Amino acid sequence: MEVWDAIRRRRSIRKYKSQPVGEELVQKILEAGRWAPSASNMQMWGTREFVVVKDAKIMEIIRKVSPGCPKTAPLAIFACSNRKRAYEKCGKFARDYLTTVDCAMAVENMLLMAHSLGLGACTVKSFSSVAVKQILEIPENVEPELMVTIGYPDEKPAPPPKIALEKITYLDRYGDKLFKKG
Numbered sequence: 001m002e003v004w005d006a007i008r009r010r011r012s013i014r015k016y017k018s019q020p021v022g023e024e025l026v027q028k029i030l031e032a033g034r035w036a037p038s039a040s041n042m043q044m045w046g047t048r049e050f051v052v053v054k055d056a057k058i059m060e061i062i063r064k065v066s067p068g069c070p071k072t073a074p075l076a077i078f079a080c081s082n083r084k085r086a087y088e089k090c091g092k093f094a095r096d097y098l099t100t101v102d103c104a105m106a107v108e109n110m111l112l113m114a115h116s117l118g119l120g121a122c123t124v125k126s127f128s129s130v131a132v133k134q135i136l137e138i139p140e141n142v143e144p145e146l147m148v149t150i151g152y153p154d155e156k157p158a159p160p161p162k163i164a165l166e167k168i169t170y171l172d173r174y175g176d177k178l179f180k181k182g
């Protein structure tokens with residue numbers, strides 16, 4: 001699949017079939033996350049970690065503490081930042097900001113990979129971090145930043161509106177339009 005096609009046609013999928021996602025596909029999605037950029041290549045020290053949730057009973061409990069989690073998702077991957085390691089290796093800014101950005105980078109890669117494999121996925125931030133940490137036994141210094149739900153799509157949502165490039169793009173100076181009419 002062409003990169004542009006993947007970017008353009010990916011949608012947040014919130015309805016899934018019950019069909020389980022094969023091990024090999026999960027592995028590919030995780031690899032896509034692993035290969036995402038990270039500040040100073042910080043991931044090298046294990047500052048970005050993934051927790052895969054496959055167990056149906058655990059998924060059910062996660063759903064109860066995650067108002068934004070699609071109801072039928074058979075599987076989820078939590079992109080977590082290991083803030084302790086980030087601080088030890090790169091300091092406060094890395095702990096408080098860069099690790100979170102690194103997780104977002106990994107999530108976008110995983111969304112695109114899932115889409116290219118014929119799967120549906122959705123980023124979810126609406127979950128109780130405290131509860132998720134307890135359920136998944138995530139240590140104090142590790143933060144679940146984003147959840148990605150994954151499964152075979154059972155819906156084909158229309159693309160949501162996206163703001164016109166002209167309205168958000170400037171040239172050389174903020175406010176000077178890059179795209180001028182006429």
Ligand SMILES: Cc1cc2nc3c(=O)[nH]c(=O)nc-3n(C[C@H](O)[C@H](O)[C@H](O)COP(=O)(O)O)c2cc1C
Pocket residue numbers: 010011012013014068069070122123124125126127160
């Ligand atoms: C940081 C972030 C948090 C999100 N959290 C949720 C969420 O909790 N629940 C949900 O259903 N979708 C969530 N989404 C998905 C967005 O609603 C979705 O990306 C947006 O509506 C655009 O749709 P599209 O992904 O199909 O282009 C989140 C997306 C991002 C980037």
